[in-house]
Amino acid sequence: MKNKRVDGIYIFSPFLRLFHWIMAAAVLMLFLTGRYIANPFFHGSIGVDPTISVGNLMSMETIRFWHFFWAYVLVASFILRIYGWVMYKGDRLLPKFWTKLYWTGLSEVLQHYLFLKSDHQPYLRNSLARTTYLIWYIVTFVLMATGFAMYGMINPASWTAKFFSPVISLLGNEYNVHVVHNYAAWFFPLFLTFHTYFAYRSDMMHGDGEISSIFSGIKYLPGKPADAEDLK
Amino acid sequence: METRMTMWDSFSKRGLSRRTFLKTCTALTAMMGLPLTDRKKVVEAATKQPLPVVVWLHGHECTGCDEAFIRSQSPLASDLVLNMISLEYSDTLAAAAGEPFEKHLETVIKKYDGKFILAVEGGVPLADQGISCMVGGKPFVDVLKEVAKHAAAIIEYGSCAAWGGVQAAKPNPTGSVSVSKVISGKPIIKVPGCPPIPEVMTGVVMHLALFGQIPPLDAQGRPKQFYGNRIHDTCYRRSFFDAGMFAERFDDAGSKAGWCLYKLGCRGPEAYNACGNLRWWNGLSYPIQSGSPCFACGSDGFWDNGPFHERLPNVVLPNTLTNADKIGAGLTVAAMAGVTVHAVISSVQKARHAKNESEHDEE
Amino acid sequence: MKRVVVDPVTRIEGHLRVEVTVDEATGKVQDALSSGTAWRGIEIILKDRDPRDAWAFTQRFCGVCTTTHALASVRTVEDALGIEIPKNANYIRNQMASSLAVQDHLIHFYHLHALDWVSPVEALKADPGATASLQNAILAKYDLGLSGPFDFNTDAYPKEFPRATPAYFKAIQAKVKALVESGQLGIFAAHWWDHPDYSLLPPEVHLMAVTHYLTMLDRQRELVTGHVVYGGKNPHPQYIVGGMPCAISMNDMNAPINTARLGVVDVAVNLGISAVNYFYLPDLLAIGDIYVTKHKMVDGGGLAGKCVLGYGDYPEDSYTGIANGDFHKRLLLRCQGVVENFAAGVMAAKFTNLEGKDYVDPEIITENIEHSWYSYPQAGKALHPLAGVTAPNYTGPKEGTKTNWKYLDEKGKYSWIKTPMWRGKMAEVGPLARYIVTYVKVKQGLMQPTWAEKMIVDQIDGVSKVLGAPAHVWMCSTVGRTACRGLEAQVMAYINKYFFDKMIKNIRNGDTATANMSKFEPASWPKEAKGVGLHEAPRGALGHWIQIKNGLTANYQAVVPSTWNACPRDSKAGSGAYESSMIETKIKVADKPLEVLRVIHSFDPCIACATH
């Protein structure tokens, strides 16, 4: 069997690519700073002088500042990512639960990943990936909503506090908001593990330029993608 | 004709000077968190408004809120119940009991129909028609509904009345709820806390008495003057939090030095109460100052957020206790192990594939 | 025959209803029923939670005896896990418990009980000048001349001293007059002020007592200042399993406890001693003296002469456990045990010990529910608290409807309070019980008294002299029960001082530890553990029992002082303390049963405690 290469397909707009990386950076920073906020481990458990955290810019104040800084970056890029979603078809590759292709594709890819099937047809973006990204966007939304709900209450009279107060009422009390934020945050390392692995694997197994696509916007697939319609 | 005394009337009747009266007004102004320039308003109010009648009902409670009330220092409990309000029904303090006492309640709610303040201490059990709290042979919920109908305003005193309280913690065997879950159509002021700081309650009563109106409330119905900020945002240990200086365990060097109790599960970052600024016994202390993390005793549902000395609540799995962090870290490690194995199998598969293909090519 | 209902019983904690059947001609009570009418299910709520949080939940059993259930609870968990707390933690807990006892007893006397004896209406008839002289006479006459040990006497002079000027009493009288005339009686409204018993005391006693009612209403808060320093708040100060959260350091202004903070506690400790010595005890003895010597009123004894029970408390130093017997080896108040038949006199009374493993013996302490609104897996079989079950089973009244009672059903279930028993018998607990047990143990030579026990015996003998009656006569009565509470407040005020001093000495020796965290983490616990926690609470012997499985509470049961006293009857064991003391009380006016209120109040009822 010969590798049938088609010409590169241009999928991702510069918007998607740019904000993919900005968001990736923001989320990484948010996770790291968030973990420190959840467990400021710097002195006690490792038994060094407490002021070391201050001297080394690891004070809660500093870390929280960076958490909030990246939170704003995340929100801003999220909004711009939505702009891309509206403008470019290739940026809209979210799951289409109502199509048969979504379900057959899901089953096919799953079988492939479970080593039950040696290959799967080419896709612009397969159903499993589409689903994962949707979940990721929902989780990011939860993080932003709960995050700003907590942040806003620093000044309960503020506009932010009022805007996000339904989040707190929904979850019962502010403590629960922290707990939900914390759980949602843990979704990130899980996502990143699978996401990078499967991107890398796709390149390794199929040589389809998966990884480079998020830089160049172009993928090289071994045939016409099953979901090619989505670009029309 | 019967006239009700104003606070100034009762001061002058007691032979207290105008100066004492004005001094009290100044204290009250400060206590209610108003700028001193508002003293004029307070004086005006105290001279004109009649003493408010208060009816105090008890549901599912522990009387800790009553006890807090009589601990008030400014105003003093005696001044309050004898001169500033007319406490017409309180089964903790009233001399009378039984039938004459219940008759008196009927008289009072009719006589002051639509004019008295109803203070409720305790949750309202609803399970099985409310039979787990009977007063005078009737379910408390029935008594509450009847009295509330005639009240001008209702104070939910303490976390039991405001949120359902300890008895409403899971599995809530008596189906207890807050007062506002059963009463509607009346102004309701929540004064949560388990119990609230004494001067918070008396401050609310004074506000009603002096200004004749409900104090400004936040979105959850609590007076902003007392519940406007998180303890964390007013806590004197906040500088230690910001600097990253934490007590790691009870009685360690950090505990002794009075560092932040965040890592001992302090709920100050989620607790709205006056503990950070007003404190207990007029500024003497509050749980954090005494070395104990706050467990947000004024928040809705705080009883179900244990363990109290840990940042995150327990998740009970068969035979183990865990929490969000342990679950998250565990899943992450499992995921990484999973993809590693997957990668190995994939590369073996790929190698076999490549071999097959090259064999085909040779043919 | 008339059935009289008092519901709600007021000036108590919680929801209590009593029903008495009175012979109107003789005033004799034929039968009496006591019912706790509210139940919150906290024992059920405690299940499957972290045992280290249990203190916070149980503390909310009651805000009047706040801290008692927190203390019993941490002791229980520490017993189960084998945690030995540091000395300072023990001293601090003892200070908190004893200062609470002073304050709780004092509030009870003035604000919950006094209005059964004195009336503001009678106070109007008093002559302020005569009241002032009476005040001085009382201070002189009723000084028992007792004191506890002092290591550091920081009190230069008695700052809290009753004012004894005519002008002062006149001012108070004027206030009361204005109140009565205003028609807005507030808390004094609608009571049986015309009851004949209010004329037993001279008007001056009424005025003095009403005055002190007000003074103490404003001062009581300061007695528990220690709670706010050590536990951050009151009611409901904070505890931790393994010790106390209030770290001690003499190097830090930010430390929860340092010299400045101890200064604040010191003032409160001294105030407690003054408040009891100059107000509470003299007032109490003056009233009691008139009732007993002049009017021979010694009814309402009930179970006191038959069977009383105590657990003992105030460990001198740390101990390794309760069920293993170590707790009882070094107590300051060794009132553990049961005394039967005290009515026959101190030497004829029968003492039975209650120590160590007795508390986990399935036969010795049990609870039954024959007349309580609960069901047990096996009907009729009483359960030990370690195997205890709390399953509600409401059956309604005898007459009336489920939600509108006329009369409760004395033949069936009628209360949310369970029925605790000692070896199948009913027992009374409380200050009176503690005093009887201590008195009998010392007088019968069963133990060498500690300073506190000696003080108790001296108090009893001193009062017997004042009243001209032997201990077993005046003690087994409404007055006796009330008197022992006041006497105990005095002992407690000195115990507070004693442990404060001990703590100072210990800190001086360089020990500032307040918590033992070695077994704080559930990983260090056995898979299963069980424990008992004991405390002599203001209202009597308190026990908590816990079973821990896999780091969580599998079962939690509390048998509370007011559960013992207010419990419904049992077909084998008879009537509980409230019921039998009401039966032993004469009622002058059937539809104004002031005597019932008075005898019930002599127990200082706490029904939220009793039912929980």
Ligand code: HEM
């Ligand atoms: C914090 C880290 C990251 C996050 C949150 C993230 C998130 C995402 C999301 C949401 C998409 C879908 C594009 C869209 O619809 O917006 C995506 C696509 C992609 N990401 Fe990431 N990413 C992260 C890191 C990385 C890294 C480190 C790599 C490289 C190894 C990578 C490679 C890719 C590739 C190749 C795609 C295109 C996949 C496709 O749809 O075919 N990402 N990423």
Ligand code: HEM
């Ligand atoms: C991918 C996104 C994010 C991740 C992974 C993340 C992670 C975390 C984590 C782990 C914590 C500690 C939770 C706790 O125990 O309280 C935290 C706290 C917090 N995060 Fe985020 N976060 C994210 C986004 C945001 C956003 C968008 C905001 C918005 C302002 C935000 C605001 C906060 C706030 C206010 C706190 C509490 C800080 C404190 O109370 O000191 N986070 N975050």
Ligand code: NFV
């Ligand atoms: N009974 C009782 Fe308590 C006491 N004293 C508890 O242990 O009152 Ni609330």
Ligand code: SF4
């Ligand atoms: S809020 Fe707390 S203190 Fe007040 S009655 Fe309820 S349990 Fe007691």
Ligand code: SF4
């Ligand atoms: S002790 Fe609690 S409230 Fe105070 S700063 Fe630390 S976390 Fe915040």
Ligand code: F3S
């Ligand atoms: S526990 Fe409650 S008393 Fe204040 S510090 Fe926390 S809100």
Ligand SMILES: [Mg+2]
């Ligand atoms: Mg019980």
